[in-house]
Amino acid sequence: MSYTNGLDKPSDYFNTKLYTGNGSTQSITGVGFKPDWNWIKRRNTADSHRIQDSVRGSTKYLSSNSTDNEVDAGSVSSFDTDGFTLSSSDSKYNGSGSTYASWNWLASNTTASNTDGSITSTVSANTTSGFSIVNWTHNGGNSTIGHGLGVAPKVIITKERNNTGSWNSYFSAVGNGHRMVLQGTNAKISSSIWNSTNPTSTVFSMNDSITSTMIAYCFADVKGYSKFGSYTGNGSTDGTFVYTGFKPAFTIIKRTDATDNWFIQDNIRQANANFDGNPVNIVIQGDFTNAETNASSRSVDYLSNGFKIRTTNGGWNASGGNFIYMAFAENPFVTSTGIPCTAR
Numbered sequence: 293m294s295y296t297n298g299l300d301k302p303s304d305y306f307n308t309k310l311y312t313g314n315g316s317t318q319s320i321t322g323v324g325f326k327p328d329w330n331w332i333k334r335r336n337t338a339d340s341h342r343i344q345d346s347v348r349g350s351t352k353y354l355s356s357n358s359t360d361n362e363v364d365a366g367s368v369s370s371f372d373t374d375g376f377t378l379s380s381s382d383s384k385y386n387g388s389g390s391t392y393a394s395w396n397w398l399a400s401n402t403t404a405s406n407t408d409g410s411i412t413s414t415v416s417a418n419t420t421s422g423f424s425i426v427n428w429t430h431n432g433g434n435s436t437i438g439h440g441l442g443v444a445p446k447v448i449i450t451k452e453r454n455n456t457g458s459w460n461s462y463f464s465a466v467g468n469g470h471r472m473v474l475q476g477t478n479a480k481i482s483s484s485i486w487n488s489t490n491p492t493s494t495v496f497s498m499n500d501s502i503t504s505t506m507i508a509y510c511f512a513d514v515k516g517y518s519k520f521g522s523y524t525g526n527g528s529t530d531g532t533f534v535y536t537g538f539k540p541a542f543t544i545i546k547r548t549d550a551t552d553n554w555f556i557q558d559n560i561r562q563a564n565a566n567f568d569g570n571p572v573n574i575v576i577q578g579d580f581t582n583a584e585t586n587a588s589s590r591s592v593d594y595l596s597n598g599f600k601i602r603t604t605n606g607g608w609n610a611s612g613g614n615f616i617y618m619a620f621a622e623n624p625f626v627t628s629t630g631i632p633c634t635a636r
Contacts (some may be wrong), residue, residue: 446512485500519619
């Protein structure tokens, strides 16, 4: 088993950075790269999620817990070589004494015009890490949009920018006849939005009445770095094991056959809470404004080659329940030099 050189170090492409607000301006460093996608959530009290990207511009945000249109607030004034700069005291980013999580992804730090689809898109794509940011103007009909990955994405998260509307999301594990909505607890929803067509190595399809500027975040599996799939719950504390091929640094889990939240867990917040190692039970809900919780009833073990569910909670492990996940790596199971990574 081998990997491209860069993916021996997944933190070159994804990193969680925690910080404390100062109620003024500050530069957040230590991300390890110049982020193209930046997702921020206040941890110690209820507040909205904030999502910025380099294609729309760092000053503009959308909220994963809301259908609201894009707002240009300027609170993240720039993406920098090793992080980002906060330029306001907005409590959602930088309230004095408040604690925050920022999840950061690297695309290409540049944009290019993509004419692979029926609509020309603007794309920042990283084919090494399987991640692209896609901006286009939808014309209200059946269209194809170029994503720039060179392989078919497993996950596509879309949002209207200048109108209110759902975070309509494609998961290959759910299929092209359904959509998931990031801002809600909904189970999978029957939909023709993907035109009953799977994404290809160059484009994805949308058949919708939307007439809006759009943004999409596209993800493909990359060995040793990212994995997107599904599992079936067994209702036991000796829960399902999900093989990813790496030790996770970050997971999102969502039940698809019944209503429940989008659960975000990561190794950095876990360690910061003085619960270094397993089980991982520090949780933020991607669809809610709730503060972070330490919930022993919501436990997952991060292992050297995947994750194992350690709870009977229905949001992770209802017996016979169907679940989707997104996972990004702390370490590959085996590096390009053949050195294995051991479990915690």
